Amino acid sequence: xxxxxxxPGPLTGLRILELADEKGQFCGKLLGDLGADVIKIEPPxxxxxxRVEPFLNDMPHPExxxxxxxxxxxxxxxxxxxxxxxxxxxxQRLAATADVILETFRPxxxxxxxxxxxxxxxxxxxxxxxALTPFGQTGxxxxxxxxxxxxxxxxxxxxxxxxxxxxxxDAPPIAPGGGNAWHMGCHYAYIAIxxxxxxxxxxxxxxxxxxxxxxxxxxxxxxxxxxxIYRGEVxxxxxxxxxxxGPSPRxxxxxxxGKYVTALVAGRLTPRYVKDLAALLDHYGxxxxxxxxxxxDQQVIEANRDHIIDDLVGNFIASLPAEExxxxxxxxxxxxxxxxxPEELLDDGHLQDRGFWKQVEHPELGRSFVYPGEAAxxxxxxxxxxxxxxxxxxxxxxxxxxxxxxxxxxxxxxAESQAV
Amino acid sequence: MTLPRALEGIRVVDFSWVRAGPxxxxxxxxxxxxxxxxxxxxxxxxxxxSSTTPQGxxxxxxxxxxxxxxxxxxxxxxxNVRTPKGxxxxxxxxxxxxxxxxxxxxxxxxxxxxxxxxxCKIKPDILYVSMSGYGHTGRNHHYTTFGPVAxxxxxxxxxxxxxxxxxxxxxxxxxxxxxGMYGVMCVLTGLYHRNMTGQGQHIDQAQMxxxxxxxxxxxxxxxVNGRGSRRPGFPPGNRTHWPGTPLLNNYRGPTVAxxxxxxxxxxxxxxxxxxxxxSDEEWQRLVQVMGQPAWxxxxxxxxxxxxxxxxxxxxxxxxxxxxxxxxxTLTERCQAAGVRALxxxxxxxxxxxxxxLRHRQMYRELEHxxxxxxxxxxAPFTLSATPVFNHLPSPLIGQHTREIVxxxxxxxxxxxxxxxxxxxFWPTTRARFPYLEExxx
Numbered sequence: 001x002x003x004x005x006x007x008p009g010p011l012t013g014l015r016i017l018e019l020a021d022e023k024g025q026f027c028g029k030l031l032g033d034l035g036a037d038v039i040k041i042e043p044p045x046x047x048x049x050x051r052v053e054p055f056l057n058d059m060p061h062p063e064x065x066x067x068x069x070x071x072x073x074x075x076x077x078x079x080x081x082x083x084x085x086x087x088x089x090x091x092q093r094l095a096a097t098a099d100v101i102l103e104t105f106r107p108x109x110x111x112x113x114x115x116x117x118x119x120x121x122x123x124x125x126x127x128x129x130x131a132l133t134p135f136g137q138t139g140x141x142x143x144x145x146x147x148x149x150x151x152x153x154x155x156x157x158x159x160x161x162x163x164x165x166x167x168x169x170d171a172p173p174i175a176p177g178g179g180n181a182w183h184m185g186c187h188y189a190y191i192a193i194x195x196x197x198x199x200x201x202x203x204x205x206x207x208x209x210x211x212x213x214x215x216x217x218x219x220x221x222x223x224x225x226x227x228x229i230y231r232g233e234v235x236x237x238x239x240x241x242x243x244x245x246g247p248s249p250r251x252x253x254x255x256x257x258g259k260y261v262t263a264l265v266a267g268r269l270t271p272r273y274v275k276d277l278a279a280l281l282d283h284y285g286x287x288x289x290x291x292x293x294x295x296x297d298q299q300v301i302e303a304n305r306d307h308i309i310d311d312l313v314g315n316f317i318a319s320l321p322a323e324e325x326x327x328x329x330x331x332x333x334x335x336x337x338x339x340x341x342p343e344e345l346l347d348d349g350h351l352q353d354r355g356f357w358k359q360v361e362h363p364e365l366g367r368s369f370v371y372p373g374e375a376a377x378x379x380x381x382x383x384x385x386x387x388x389x390x391x392x393x394x395x396x397x398x399x400x401x402x403x404x405x406x407x408x409x410x411x412x413x414x415a416e417s418q419a420v
Numbered sequence: 421m422t423l424p425r426a427l428e429g430i431r432v433v434d435f436s437w438v439r440a441g442p443x444x445x446x447x448x449x450x451x452x453x454x455x456x457x458x459x460x461x462x463x464x465x466x467x468x469x470s471s472t473t474p475q476g477x478x479x480x481x482x483x484x485x486x487x488x489x490x491x492x493x494x495x496x497x498x499x500n501v502r503t504p505k506g507x508x509x510x511x512x513x514x515x516x517x518x519x520x521x522x523x524x525x526x527x528x529x530x531x532x533x534x535x536x537x538x539x540c541k542i543k544p545d546i547l548y549v550s551m552s553g554y555g556h557t558g559r560n561h562h563y564t565t566f567g568p569v570a571x572x573x574x575x576x577x578x579x580x581x582x583x584x585x586x587x588x589x590x591x592x593x594x595x596x597x598x599x600g601m602y603g604v605m606c607v608l609t610g611l612y613h614r615n616m617t618g619q620g621q622h623i624d625q626a627q628m629x630x631x632x633x634x635x636x637x638x639x640x641x642x643x644v645n646g647r648g649s650r651r652p653g654f655p656p657g658n659r660t661h662w663p664g665t666p667l668l669n670n671y672r673g674p675t676v677a678x679x680x681x682x683x684x685x686x687x688x689x690x691x692x693x694x695x696x697x698x699s700d701e702e703w704q705r706l707v708q709v710m711g712q713p714a715w716x717x718x719x720x721x722x723x724x725x726x727x728x729x730x731x732x733x734x735x736x737x738x739x740x741x742x743x744x745x746x747x748x749t750l751t752e753r754c755q756a757a758g759v760r761a762l763x764x765x766x767x768x769x770x771x772x773x774x775x776x777l778r779h780r781q782m783y784r785e786l787e788h789x790x791x792x793x794x795x796x797x798x799a800p801f802t803l804s805a806t807p808v809f810n811h812l813p814s815p816l817i818g819q820h821t822r823e824i825v826x827x828x829x830x831x832x833x834x835x836x837x838x839x840x841x842x843x844x845f846w847p848t849t850r851a852r853f854p855y856l857e858e859x860x861x
């Protein structure tokens with residue numbers, strides 16, 4: 001442990017109540033890993049996200065879901081049945097101790113239980129409440145049912161991702177995997193919550209936040225909207241590279257080991273670039289005619305663009321393993337990279353130098369596992385995984401009895417009446 | 421009554437260019453922070469070259485549509501920071517600012533004499549957020565990225581595509597958009613921490629690094645189960661599982677079927693609808709919506725295992741039906757029955773046809789002095805007490821130099837003129853735009 005890791009995280013002292021399913025759990029993780037006390041409130045029996053594969057050793061069990069593990073680090077967990085009067089009352093007591101409530105229920109659900117923001121805010125004016133939902137609290141699609149794939153469709157991601165017809169004929173638009181619609185919603189939810197918290201440090205006031213995942217996704221297609229608004233263009237999908245109004249040169253090349261390299265060459269072909277490219281290829285004896293003085297003329301370069309890209313760059317990359325091309329090119333100033341699989345990141349020396357991988361203890365299993373670490377290094381107030389994802393109701397006694405002051409007997413009665 | 425803004429009183433010195441950094445500061449501006457964009461016309465990346473200049477307008481530093489959308493809510497100070505005088509001006513600005521943000525390569529600000537230690541001498545509690553490609557530490561800190569390169573190196577590209585085909589990847593710089601998000605997140609988190617403790621800090625955000633945690637479940641499958649992603653059936657297109665390959669989860673939520681994009685009427689390039697059923701019950705509802713075709717009522721489709729085993733046949737059956745409806749009608753019919761369906765939407769669809777985005781006023785008009793009135797993308801959230809909105813079009817380059825240098829920093833008009841004469845505020849060899857001439861009157 002370095003000195004920096006002993007400092008408290010930037011959100012130390014904040015308490016977050018998280019009532020979130022797969023849509024919002026990543027936002028809670030971001031807050032928790034940065035030091036907030038995130039209390040995950042699950043229905044008795046546990047959140048549905050616990051049933052998502054893959055599982056530890058492929059054995060289905062609510063305490064063995066790897067996505068659940070990943071998205072719920074640095075949280076404490078309690079169970080609470082909000083559909084009972086006792087459960088609601090306990091929730092109100094907890095809310096009085098919280099800075100932020102993050103919830104992903106369908107619009108109107110909490111208000112119908114008498115737990116809407118107006119009620120909670122009246123008791124606690126500094127409270128911030130963030131509702132993160134598929135479409136926000138208003139509008140004609142407000143009650144539509146969704147999935148990650150559906151958001152990638154309606155948000156515009158799919159319209160930009162896919163294949164050139166020369167690579168895959170009649171390919172559908174493709175939705176990138178990995179649950180990124182939820183990531184997009186959670187990033188914006190985190191931003192909205194933090195803006196409200198910064199404002200509260202100067203005003204003392206809480207507020208209500210309405211985040212729409214659909215809007216977050218619709219915002220995340222770079223220039224596609226500008227191309228339409230300013231030029232009326234609807235962009236075409238291209239294999240492994242940018243959407244574009246028309247044809248564009250390829251940027252993805254197969255390497256000797258059957259992998260791929262992303263090499264952004266087109267659009268950058270100046271005499272200086274060609275000279276550097278010749279030096280890179282020459283190191284492997286593959287410069288071909290690239291040293292020819294004629295390539296110091298921009299027009300000659302343009303006329304030979306396909307030759308340079310397809311023959312010279314293409315053959316160079318085909319002659320080497322992807323990882324070797326990546327480092328050789330980057331060391332000479334080329335903005336290229338190997339298209340890597342997750343398993344290939346574990347050996348990445350740069351990530352190791354930055355202390356990126358973290359050991360997380362799972363005491364109930366007597367084991368620890370390697371987790372991905374921080375998106376950014378906070379030099380003055382470090383990011384830190386404080387604990388593995390909570391087991392179902394793991395902190396019920398700690399929070400209900402030791403912190404809220406319920407007696408063991410009261411707690412037992414609540415458990416019996418299925419409030420917790 | 422005018423409501424306050426969440427970041428009122430926060431001043432950001434913004435050295436960022438291209439996309440990720442400017443996308444970050446745009447949102448800080450929408451939240452009410454004052455954003456001062458430091459630019460130099462000889463060394464500009466983001467305004468040119470522009471493939472989003474409207475037809476009929478000259479492509480110059482002030483006519484990129486994408487730049488406009490990416491740089492609303494900012495003012496522009498044109499300044500050569502690599503001269504002693506320019507450096508003095510920027511230090512005076514930093515001394516009265518809260519945040520310094522940049523997205524250069526890892527050693528640039530240090531070379532300019534503006535490394536974190538130096539910034540602290542100017543403003544002890546400064547928050548410095550660097551948004552480089554690979555971070556300021558680690559053996560590859562000098563490597564450079566664009567979105568697609570960060571996506572390739574981090575594993576994001578490989579998540580997208582059909583099995584046994586090259587990666588389809590992301591059709592844009594997802595990590596410029598998302599890197600920008602992390603930039604905002606770092607600034608706000610650092611500001612909260614500063615307000616609570618009085619301490620500033622350097623936050624080292626990096627595009628390639630921020631990509632990696634987005635692959636959490638697939639990385640845990642490696643570190644916990646020893647299972648990599650180079651395997652038959654991965655990535656599974658739009659499905660959760662590719663027929664004929666081992667039945668493994670592919671990191672896009674529960675393994676279910678149907679889970680695919682289906683072509684819709686009239687069969688144009690973006691006439692597709694995504695349909696997902698998470699349970700047998702949802703599948704039965706879809707069968708109802710489809711009018712209970714004979715093939716769909718066969719027992720082989722009644723269970724998840726059956727639908728996964730006969731996915732190709734099932735998808736063909738669904739598509740035969742989906743092709744008879746346009747994507748919005750299909751969406752409405754499915755949703756009315758509680759079936760998960762949404763249309764694939766192009767940019768045109770989102771701006772013109774999406775009733776939800778229209779209701780939520782996702783695109784509101786803003787006037788830009790060169791581009792005219794155009795729709796600009798708004799925030800995907802509302803804050804009840806502190807409204808979030810775009811209040812300024814993107815700045816013309818150097819548009820606010822005088823008001824910042826004279827008004828904010830207290831230099832005299834003669835000093836401003838001297839700075840134009842000696843190349844501090846504009847290259848002496850470069851023609852000045854008419855609005856700059858006016859500013860010097």
